Amino acid sequence: MAGGSSNSKSNSGLLSRISNSISGSGIMFHGKRAASDAAYVTKKLLQSTGKAAWIAGTTFVILVVPLIIEMDREQQLNDLDLQQKNKQATLLGTTPPSRSQLIHCSGEQLG
Amino acid sequence: MAGFVPPPPPPAPPAPPKPDEKVDYFDLPCPIPYEEIHREALMSLKPELFEGMRFDFTKGLNQKFSLSHSVFMGPTEIPSQSSETIKIPTAHYEFGANFIDPKLMLFGRILTDGRLNARVKCDLTENLTLKANAQLTSEPHMSHGMVNFDYKGGDYRTQLQLGNGALFGASYIQSVTPYLSLGGEVFWAGQHRKSGIGYAARYNTDKMVATGQVASTGMVALSYVQKVSEKVSLASDFMYNYMSRDVTASFGYDYILRQCRLRGKIDSNGCTAAFLEERLNMGLNFILSAEIDHRKKDYKFGFGLTVGE
Numbered sequence A: 001m002a003g004g005s006s007n008s009k010s011n012s013g014l015l016s017r018i019s020n021s022i023s024g025s026g027i028m029f030h031g032k033r034a035a036s037d038a039a040y041v042t043k044k045l046l047q048s049t050g051k052a053a054w055i056a057g058t059t060f061v062i063l064v065v066p067l068i069i070e071m072d073r074e075q076q077l078n079d080l081d082l083q084q085k086n087k088q089a090t091l092l093g094t095t096p097p098s099r100s101q102l103i104h105c106s107g108e109q110l111g
Numbered sequence B: 001m002a003g004f005v006p007p008p009p010p011p012a013p014p015a016p017p018k019p020d021e022k023v024d025y026f027d028l029p030c031p032i033p034y035e036e037i038h039r040e041a042l043m044s045l046k047p048e049l050f051e052g053m054r055f056d057f058t059k060g061l062n063q064k065f066s067l068s069h070s071v072f073m074g075p076t077e078i079p080s081q082s083s084e085t086i087k088i089p090t091a092h093y094e095f096g097a098n099f100i101d102p103k104l105m106l107f108g109r110i111l112t113d114g115r116l117n118a119r120v121k122c123d124l125t126e127n128l129t130l131k132a133n134a135q136l137t138s139e140p141h142m143s144h145g146m147v148n149f150d151y152k153g154g155d156y157r158t159q160l161q162l163g164n165g166a167l168f169g170a171s172y173i174q175s176v177t178p179y180l181s182l183g184g185e186v187f188w189a190g191q192h193r194k195s196g197i198g199y200a201a202r203y204n205t206d207k208m209v210a211t212g213q214v215a216s217t218g219m220v221a222l223s224y225v226q227k228v229s230e231k232v233s234l235a236s237d238f239m240y241n242y243m244s245r246d247v248t249a250s251f252g253y254d255y256i257l258r259q260c261r262l263r264g265k266i267d268s269n270g271c272t273a274a275f276l277e278e279r280l281n282m283g284l285n286f287i288l289s290a291e292i293d294h295r296k297k298d299y300k301f302g303f304g305l306t307v308g309e
Helices: A002-023 A026-063 A065-092 A099-110 B039-045
Strands: B052-060 B065-078 B086-100 B104-111 B116-123 B128-136 B144-152 B156-163 B167-175 B180-189 B194-204 B208-215 B219-227 B232-241 B246-256 B260-267 B271-281 B284-293 B298-307
Touching (some): A002 A026, A026 B260, A026 B271, A026 B284, A065 B260, A065 B271, B039 B219, B039 B246, B039 B260
Parallel strands (some): B052 B298
Antiparallel strands (some): B065 B086, B116 B128, B156 B167, B167 B180, B219 B232
16 A cells, blocks of 8 residues: 555656656747747738738739720720721622731721 | 732831931920920829819810810818828819910819919910919919910020019020930029029930939939830839938839720839720710829729710
8 A cells, every 4th residue: 555655656746747847848948939939920921911912912903904904905996907807808809908917007097 | 800809019128227317416306395304204104193073074165165164072182290191072163264276275264162273375476485374262372373485496495484472483495416405494482582493304215205303402303204115105203302311213104095095103102003094985085093002091092074075
């Protein structure tokens, strides 16, 4: 009995001694500090990435999206002109003009 | 005959290279007026951004005479000392009349808050032009007027400016080579007891314009505009005030397409802006304006409609 109790006492003593030695050591302390630093840095990084993404996104919407829309419409208008010229040429019985000649013509008209 | 097919036109021969012409220094082109020296850069980089709704209607009664009605509703900024911007919603109606003749141009506008703008441009002789503008308000001491006399010589221009509040100014610009023109100006403001002198230079070719301006008020302004194609031009601008150590650089583009004109710019103050004028129909233009200031978190959006030529 005495041996058992002394055994249990020494067991609990051993476990508590081990956990005390682990938590009280310098490694644990450094580990905790490193983890909190990493969390802080990650939070700041996410926040600044979010801000940068917001600024880039809104600037893109204001500067680039109208440009894409307008260039697309210009392209559609050019294609329509090309089609019309093709139709006109085939109606008149001439060969439809080549694409480079058409672009040259439309360039002259615009310029 | 039905089956006859005309041969395709031969490809145009390449244009012969222009021989190096000897520059005739007595026959240089007339330079741009001094106050318009930054004209291309200003057109691309400083469109008339606005916030709110704008509606303009211009009706021509005659070949020379036209009336215009204009409605504006939106917040207007009040200059304030603190860093916050204070905006007050305003709405006004503006009535205007224009008379345009080859020799005489008259232009008047009156607003519902009592302000009157008037401009006169008259060609007194072939080379001498008189310009005047005046702004009258109901608030005391806020009205001002200015008269300019411009003389255009063979390859130079001079201008004399008189304004109320004892404002005197004179400027001179001369073409030095077919591409380069240099000019200077002096001004004296009696009311604020300030005087200044400035110099400007402009280098102009078919594809690009580069200008530089220095003034004794501490302002240095450089600009460069490149015409990338008939429809597209890119502009950049650098302004530095050596008294107040203020630096601003901006870059912008200007797309002139068949149905619309789109201008966009981005600034080193964290400000981006875009301005779109779209032609919906003959004589009907739809305008969109956007300005985002990321630093001050100030966002301005406006839309409008312009009816009439």
